[in-house]
Amino acid sequence: MEHDAQGFSRRGLMVAGAGTALAVTVVAGCSSSDGTTAADPGGSPNASPTTSTPKDGSLAQLADIPVGGAVSATGPDGKPVIVAQPTAGKVVAFSAICTHQGCTVAPQGSVIKCPCHGSTYDLATGDNTGGPAPSPLAAIPVTVRDGAVVEA
Incomplete structure (x- = not known):
């Protein structure tokens, strides 16, 4: 497995990036431009x-x-x-x-x-x-x- 200069593997960075993208998508999906939320x-x-x-x-x-x-x-x-x-x-x-x-x-x-x-x-x-x-x-x-x- 390849590691960069700080010891991170490419696979580890990709997994972390995907998790961040998912979190942003979930948070964005909880609200809308009219002020309502998923729980509203x-x-x-x-x-x-x-x-x-x-x-x-x-x-x-x-x-x-x-x-x-x-x-x-x-x-x-x-x-x-x-x-x-x-x-x-x-x-x-x-x-x-x-x-x-x-x-x-x-x-x-x-x-x-x-x-x-x-x-x-x-x-x-x-x-x-x-x-x-x-x-x-x-x-x-x-x-x-x-x-x-x-x-x-």
Whole structure:
């Protein structure tokens, strides 16, 4: 086996180079130009709308929340919130912080899901329905005023 002046074999250098290329490819594959990541359920084409950013101080506009679905929002304190409309006209909100290890949960179809360890939560109640989460999401009292969902 041939070695260069520093004692590395050509085969060893090729293996190291291939490993580096693979690592770069994997890291690049975890994100996209629109800010979603492989663990971000918002990147799924079948997911519910996942972000609401009204400029009027509300959490979301009722018209932007699908019936039987939810959106992610930011509370007045800057913390992530889930706002759901389980049935037409009924609106509920929860902290978007997973009770397992503090990851940010997001709506995924008709459930709320943690991308870190797979915990799931009921859209209407915030109760944990699967995964390692030990307790439900914290409820946030909300009301609808002039079509906007605001903290009560």
